[in-house]
Amino acid sequence: MQDWFLDNASGVVYFFYWFYVLGYWPIILLGAVFLYVKYPQVYKKHCTVALITFSITIVLYEIYPLAPPRMLSTLGFVDTIHHFGPDSYHTATDTFRYNPYVAMPSLHIAFPTIVCLGLA
Known part of the structure; x- marks a missing residue:
């Protein structure tokens, strides 16, 4: 499919x-700020869910490392x-915000989903 695209x-x-x-x-942060300002109880619940999700994922990643398909x-x-x-994704000077050797696609979906559920 990637070849076709x-x-x-x-x-x-x-x-x-x-x-x-x-x-x-920016979309995740704006959604979180909106929830924090407008619906603090919803924000608190969804922030807790995000932290638990991230914590579980980090543990699972240590147990079973992943790599991006692009590798x-x-x-x-x-x-x-x-x-x-x-170009900054190709240089060693910008690795403070980008680690080219890890991939957690589930978190790429989890965080926006948590924010969207909070906004729903």
Whole structure:
């Protein structure tokens, strides 16, 4: 599927990649701030859920390490970060905010889901 998108719809890949880079954390933080200001009880509950989720995930990651699929180039996966991402993702000087060797896709879904459930 990745090959098809890269060959036929690279603009879609580019758009969603940059949407993630520029929007992921701001959207989560804005949602959390909104909940904190408008619905503090809901914020407290969902913040607790997020911390428990993160804690469990860190323990599971230590037990069973993961790696991003983009590191499986021998299986045909393409590292789209190097094709579409900012140059800072390729340098060692910016590793304070980006660790290229870990991946927890479940957290990429869990945090926005927790915020969305709080906003619902």
